[in-house]
Amino acid sequence: MPLKNINILRGIAALAVTWFHLTNNSSLGKSVAATGQYGYLGVEIFFVISGYILPYSMAMRSYRLADYGRFNAKRLLRIYPPYVITIILGIALMMVTKVPVPDSRILLSEFAYLNSILGYFWTVPVFWTLAIEVQFYIFISLFYPLITSRSNTVFVLSLLPMFALAFVIPSSFLPNWFGMFALGIVLFRKTELKLQPALFWSLTIAVAAFIMYVNGRYQSITALCTVLFILFIPAEKNNRLTSAGVWLGSVSYSLYLIHWDWGRVMIAVSRHLPLAGNYEWLRLTFGLGMSLFLAWLFYTFIEKPSINLSNKLKYGRKRSPVKT
Template sequence: MDALRGLAALAVVLFHYFDHYDRSHDHVTEPLFYIPWGDGGVQLFFVISGFVIFMTLQRAQRPMDFVVSRFSRLYPGYWAAILVTTFTVQALEVDYYQRPMLDVVLNFTMLQRLSFIPADDIEGAYWTLYVELWFYVAMLALFTLRLLRHIEAFLLLALGVSWAWWAGEYWGGSGFWGWNLTTSFGLVFGQIPFFVIGIGLYRLHMRERPSMALLVILAALATIPVQHPFELLAAALVAIAAFALILTGRAGFLRQPVLVWLGAISYSLYLIHNYAGRSLILRLQDDAGWSANASVAAALVASLVLATVLTYLVERPAQRLIRRWYASWRSHTNRPRPVVVKAS
C-alpha cells in the first residue's frame, strides 16, 4: 500500500513538472512526454487515506490516540517542507511562487484555507492536506461519539452532502453557498466520494457488513463522473483494482525495493516537489539554457534526494519522538496513585 502511495506521488510530481508547468511558464523545448492524468494521483491518496484512517481508528483506544497519531504523521514533515519551499523559491528568486511572510506563518496551522484566515497556500499542493485534515476531524467526531458502528449510514449522508453541494453550484452558480462556505469547505465536499471508497474497501476487506460496504462504494462511483472530470472516475477504478490485488495477495510486484523506498518518502516528496522543483526548472531553462527534459530530470532528482533526507532526518524521528512522549505520558497518568493510610 505504501508503494501504491509512492506511485501516486510520482504521478503528481510528473504532472506538475510537465503539464502544469506548461500552463504557467511553457517549457523551452518540447518535453519527452505529458501525463495529463497524473493529477488523479491525488484522488488515489484520498482513497488510501479512507482505508488507512478507518483502520487506525479501529486500533485506537481513545480519541487522543488518534489525534497524536495523525498529528505526528502530518505536522513535523509539513513544517519542515514549508521552510524548505520558502527558502528555495526565495533563494532562486522566483517571484511567481513567493508569498508574504504572514502567509508563511499562517500556513503552519494547515488551516489557511478557512475564509477568516487572511492567507493563501504557500505551496499549491497543500490544498489536499486541508481536505485530509477535515476528513480526520469528521472521523474523530464519529469515533468520539461512538458512531463508527453506523459508518455506512454516515457515508451515505456524506455523499448526500456532496450531491447537495454540487447541485447548488451547478444550478445556482459558484457563489450559491456564499463566499465564506465556498472558500472554507468547497474543496472538502467535492472530495468526499474518494474517502468513502477507501472506507468501503476497508469494510469489505474486514468483511464487516460487506453488502452495505459495496453499496456505498457503488454510490460513490456513481457520484464521481457527475461531479468530476471522467479521468477521476478512472483514478477511482484504478484504486479499487489496485486494492483488490493488494488485499488478495496478488500485488507482490509492488514490493520492489525502489517502490518501497518511493512509498516511504512519498509524503515528503509530495510536500516539497512542486513550487521548489518548478522554480529550479525555471532557472535551469531560462538562465542555464537547459532543455525541458534535462531540467525536469534535475528537479526530480533534487526532489527525491531532499524528500529522502526529510523523511529519515525529520519526519520519522519527529514521529517516533512524539509518539514515545505520548506513550510515556499515558503510562504515567494511568499509573495508580499510592493510597495514604492514616495510622490511629
C-alpha cells in the first residue's frame, strides 16, 4: 500500500482547507482571496482517504464484528483528545479576546459531535467533518463483513441503502457524504481484494456520478482525482519534496484542527508587523507559516501522545490483507 501517497494527500487536503480559510477570512483583495476559493475541496480528499485506509487497516488486523467496541474506542483515542483540547484552547482564546463564549448546550453538544444534528453552530466550522468521520467509523465497523465479502453482489448491495438515504435525510448525516467514502471503499476492493478492473471502473464512474448529483461536480472531480492519485502517482523515492509532503501529512490533523482559530490570529498579528502589514501576500505567508509551526507543536505535544495511546489498544491479530 502506498502509505507515502496517503500522507502526501492528507497534507495536500489540510493545506488546501487551511488556505481556503486564511484567504476567506482576512479582508483580502478579491484577486488574492480567489487563490483559495476551492480549498474547501480538501474535505473530499479526506473522506476518500478514510474510505480507503480504514478498511485496509481493519483487514490488516483481521477485523471481526466482535472487535466493534475496541475498534471505535481505538479511533476515538486517536482523534478525540486533540479535538477536545482544540475546543478548550478555542474557548480560552474567546475569553482573552472578549468574544462571547457559546452557551453550555452548544459546547456540550460539540464535545459529542452533535452540533449539526441538533442545529447548533460549531465553534470551529471544520468540526462538522469530524462528526461525519465518526459516523463513518460506526458504519464501517458494522458493515465491514459485507464490504469484504467474496461476493461482489453482496458488496454492492451493502452500499445501496446509504446511497438511497442521501435523498431523504439531512446533510448532517453520513449518507449525504457517503459517495466520497464509497469511492475509497471501492478502491480498497480493487487494491486489496482484487476487484476486477471492469467492475472497479464501472463502480467508480457510477459513484462519481452520484457524487456529482448529490454534492456537486467539483466534489466529484476532486474525489475521482484522489482515487487516481492513489492508484497512479508513486511516492516511493526519498527526496526533499516527498519528505516535505510526508511531514505535512503527519501534522495534517493538527493543522486541520488549529488553523481556523490560530491561523486567523496570526493573520491579525501580522497586520502590526513592519512591512508585512502592508502586503497581503506577506500576511498570508506569515499566517500559513505560523499555522504550520503551531500544528507541529500541537502534533508533538498533543496529537502524538494520543496516537501512542491509541496504538496500545489492539484488536484482532496483525496480518496481511486477505486476497480473494
